[in-house]
Amino acid sequence: MRIDVFSIFPEYLAALDLSLIGKARQDGLLDVRVRDLRDFTDDRHRTVDDTPYGGGAGMVMKPEPWAQALGTALDGAAEEGARPTLIVPSPAGEVFTQQTAYELAAEDHLVFACGRYEGIDERVLEWAGEHFDVRPMSLGDYVLNGGEVAVLAMVEAIGRLVPGVVGNPESLVEESHSDGLLEYPVYTKPSQWRERPIPEVLLSGNHAKIARFRRDEQLRRTSERRPDLIARLDPSTLDKADKAT
Numbered sequence: 020m021r022i023d024v025f026s027i028f029p030e031y032l033a034a035l036d037l038s039l040i041g042k043a044r045q046d047g048l049l050d051v052r053v054r055d056l057r058d059f060t061d062d063r064h065r066t067v068d069d070t071p072y073g074g075g076a077g078m079v080m081k082p083e084p085w086a087q088a089l090g091t092a093l094d095g096a097a098e099e100g101a102r103p104t105l106i107v108p109s110p111a112g113e114v115f116t117q118q119t120a121y122e123l124a125a126e127d128h129l130v131f132a133c134g135r136y137e138g139i140d141e142r143v144l145e146w147a148g149e150h151f152d153v154r155p156m157s158l159g160d161y162v163l164n165g166g167e168v169a170v171l172a173m174v175e176a177i178g179r180l181v182p183g184v185v186g187n188p189e190s191l192v193e194e195s196h197s198d199g200l201l202e203y204p205v206y207t208k209p210s211q212w213r214e215r216p217i218p219e220v221l222l223s224g225n226h227a228k229i230a231r232f233r234r235d236e237q238l239r240r241t242s243e244r245r246p247d248l249i250a251r252l253d254p255s256t257l258d259k260a261d262k263a264t
């Protein structure tokens with residue numbers, strides 16, 4: 020998968036060299052290209068922002084550097100008849116979820132445009148719609164200073180679903196949000212720690228009982244912490260014992 024990221028703080032994205040995503044880059048599974056938006060300016064001060072039309076606080080990102088930058092992510096795309104997906108982090112976007120991560124992990128080419136200040140001139144998104152599938156995307160209902168942190172989170176969530184990036188694919192199956200529920204609590208050695216034993220069933224060796232215990236814990240935890248997820252569950256995914264829980 021190719022991933023282009025444009026930002027005025029490319030150093031922010033250095034974390035994409037670390038851990039599993041960094042290894043996936045080395046292994047050629049992810050082709051991540053981070054570019055400085057200021058490289059696409061043509062004035063001495065490398066200006067990327069200007070005052071907002073209509074007045075108001077803050078600055079707005081100028082359209083032309085964005086068009087120049089995004090144009091470089093299209094190299095070869097038109098000939099191949101491809102439309103890369105352009106993700107524009109924004110608190111005014113659709114909320115990024117695990118479902119979105121699954122959808123985007125199936126794409127060949129993602130482009131991320133990190134906004135700063137009051138955001139990007141809206142006409143960039145209109146223009147980009149001629150060449151990209153444009154998706155303004157929010158990390159959640161709060162405001163960050165820029166899109167970089169959102170891109171780090173999204174690239175990690177998407178990248179780890181690309182086949183081969185996480186060594187054991189089974190570890191992706193039993194995670195929070197993979198089945199609409201939060202994950203069950205996990206424990207490791209020692210079995211007694213500061214007078215706290217682990218739940219006995221985990222030592223029983225009885226796989227059916229352990230699976231039932233974990234499923235009950237998922238349901239309990241999700242009801243307590245995220246009743247909104249329980250309300251959204253498809254009832255046909257629940258078995259008899261689930262309903263009793």
Ligand code: SAM
Nearest residue numbers: 108109110134138157158162163164165166169
């Ligand atoms: N004026 C914008 C608004 O109210 O919608 C907020 C601009 S914010 C200070 C600057 C940049 O941070 C945005 O352009 C976006 O790239 C990023 N950002 C802020 N909050 C975000 C969120 N919840 N999700 C994704 N990106 C966010």
